[in-house]
Amino acid sequence: MNTLRVNGVTVARGAGPVIRDVSLELVPGRITALVGPNGAGKTSLLEAISGVLPIASGSVHIGPHDLTRQSRVGRFRRGLAHIEQGRAVFGGLTVLENLRLTARTGEQVDQVLALFPELAKRADSPAALLSGGEQQMVVLARAFAANPAFLLIDEMSLGLAPVVFTRLLPVVSRFAAEGAAILLVEQFTHLALGIAQDAVVVSSGRVTHQGPAPDLLASPATLHTAYLGESR
Amino acid sequence: MLQGALAGLAAGGLYAVLAVCLTLMSRLVRVVNFAQAATGMVGSYLAVWLVVHTGLPEWAATLGGILLGAGLSAGLGWIVCTWLAETDTGTRSAVTAAVLLLLISLSFILFGNKPQPFRPVLAGPAFQVGGVVVSQVTVATVGLAVLVALACRLLLGRTAVGVRLRALSERPTTAELLGIPAKPLSIAVWAGTGLVATLAISVVAPSQSNDPTSLAMLVVPASAAALLGGFRRLDLAVGGGLVLGVVEGAVAQSDHLSLVRYFLPLLFIVALLLWSQRKEVWDAAR
Numbered sequence: 146m147n148t149l150r151v152n153g154v155t156v157a158r159g160a161g162p163v164i165r166d167v168s169l170e171l172v173p174g175r176i177t178a179l180v181g182p183n184g185a186g187k188t189s190l191l192e193a194i195s196g197v198l199p200i201a202s203g204s205v206h207i208g209p210h211d212l213t214r215q216s217r218v219g220r221f222r223r224g225l226a227h228i229e230q231g232r233a234v235f236g237g238l239t240v241l242e243n244l245r246l247t248a249r250t251g252e253q254v255d256q257v258l259a260l261f262p263e264l265a266k267r268a269d270s271p272a273a274l275l276s277g278g279e280q281q282m283v284v285l286a287r288a289f290a291a292n293p294a295f296l297l298i299d300e301m302s303l304g305l306a307p308v309v310f311t312r313l314l315p316v317v318s319r320f321a322a323e324g325a326a327i328l329l330v331e332q333f334t335h336l337a338l339g340i341a342q343d344a345v346v347v348s349s350g351r352v353t354h355q356g357p358a359p360d361l362l363a364s365p366a367t368l369h370t371a372y373l374g375e376s377r
Numbered sequence: 378m379l380q381g382a383l384a385g386l387a388a389g390g391l392y393a394v395l396a397v398c399l400t401l402m403s404r405l406v407r408v409v410n411f412a413q414a415a416t417g418m419v420g421s422y423l424a425v426w427l428v429v430h431t432g433l434p435e436w437a438a439t440l441g442g443i444l445l446g447a448g449l450s451a452g453l454g455w456i457v458c459t460w461l462a463e464t465d466t467g468t469r470s471a472v473t474a475a476v477l478l479l480l481i482s483l484s485f486i487l488f489g490n491k492p493q494p495f496r497p498v499l500a501g502p503a504f505q506v507g508g509v510v511v512s513q514v515t516v517a518t519v520g521l522a523v524l525v526a527l528a529c530r531l532l533l534g535r536t537a538v539g540v541r542l543r544a545l546s547e548r549p550t551t552a553e554l555l556g557i558p559a560k561p562l563s564i565a566v567w568a569g570t571g572l573v574a575t576l577a578i579s580v581v582a583p584s585q586s587n588d589p590t591s592l593a594m595l596v597v598p599a600s601a602a603a604l605l606g607g608f609r610r611l612d613l614a615v616g617g618g619l620v621l622g623v624v625e626g627a628v629a630q631s632d633h634l635s636l637v638r639y640f641l642p643l644l645f646i647v648a649l650l651l652w653s654q655r656k657e658v659w660d661a662a663r
């Protein structure tokens with residue numbers, strides 16, 4: 146069973162490093178919540194793992210395969226998918242066209258549409274005309290259709306009503322239960338920790354806490370300390 | 378006047394083909410390719426050189442020239458995709474303006490600054506309309522413009538590759554994160570437009586001013602035509618090219634106005650830019 150390992154990764158952006166010496170491991174079937182204050186470097190870490198940002202030092206491996214110098218397409222082919230912040234739909238494409246970008250068969254399209262029946266009704270609509278919640282469903286469905294072994298999700302709740310977001314969380318849990326490893330960055334810390342098995346807190350570009358998510362959820366003092374950047 | 382307008386249709390067809398190429402480049406790879414006609418010029422010049430200096434059959438030389446045009450364009454695309462992948466449209470387009478000047482200079486060095494002894498790929502009348510002759514070149518260029526626009530419409534709307542290209546043009550990073558190979562697809566677009574542009578120039582060059590600058594600067598009327606479609610719509614790009622060619626041809630018939638035809642594309646561009654900005658509030662337009 147392959148895992149995704151981030152080993153001592155440092156990422157520089159602009160003037161200096163925004164991520165310093167971060168290590169973590171994503172295990173199939175488990176959700177890891179990556180939380181921390183704004184500007185802690187969560188998005189930069191995800192972008193470094195998927196190849197959007199170059200890694201200054203350290204490495205990213207899936208099983209025996211070193212992804213550190215691989216292209217974004219190469220990492221995708223190794224089973225890594227990245228859902229970016231801000232509902233990254235292709236607005237000029239219909240819902241079906243969005244899904245067919247990653248689905249290999251019509252059956253895969255049907256499977257993801259079954260997860261989001263709302264989308265089936267609007268399959269031929271341009272994605273730009275959908276509501277914010279529906280667009281986020283398209284983005285999730287498109288990623289699921291690729292059947293990735295490792296999925297990075299960045300701020301899925303951004304700009305969505307809480308009721309819409311809570312509709313999406315169980316679908317993410319179910320995808321993990323089917324065997325995917327998920328790294329979930331989320332501003333709603335308690336909701337993210339509520340569905341995660343593992344937790345990583347980053348502050349000022351460093352990991353300040355790593356451990357079981359339920360323990361962190363049950364210990365607000367630990368979470369508070371980690372947010373302030375004090376390692377435990 | 379009608380004879381002049383129909384004569385202008387051949388040039389209009391060429392403008393339309395180049396406008397379609399410019400529109401595709403702008404939509405799919407986010408570049409206004411100022412070197413679009415220049416790559417075609419170099420390719421068609423090579424064809425002439427091959428015929429004159431190697432005795433190659435004309436069809437083979439023309440094919441070689443077209444392939445060189447496609448290759449040159451693909452090479453430029455490779456450079457842009459490799460080193461300017463994350464830059465904005467302005468920067469990428471500025472690079473093609475530099476390449477335009479480079480190719481004009483290069484053609485002066487390699488081929489001289491005189492018109493080349495092109496041999497017509499097509500010659501003679503195709504048919505007559507009301508006693509006015511329509512040439513084979515006119516039919517070929519107009520047909521090519523319409524054919525390329527229709528083929529591109531079908532490709533982008535009905536095929537998996539087309540959908541991928543549209544995704545790539547909207548959000549290149551997201552497309553790559555979904556496994557869409559941005560670089561090969563983009564280079565294919567560069568090569569395809571280079572091929573079509575060289576083909577069109579090879580057909581029309583024997584029947585019009587064919588010194589390096591005249592051919593390379595065909596990008597100006599082509600840009601005017603593409604601007605009519607906002608560098609987005611292929612049908613308006615074709616229409617714009619044909620209308621511009623017809624108007625130029627008609628104006629050329631008048632002794633008093635014939636010089637104006639050289640400025641028509643620029644007037645067309647200025648008029649379109651002013652029209653497109655007519656509802657802009659000053660602060661927002663800046």
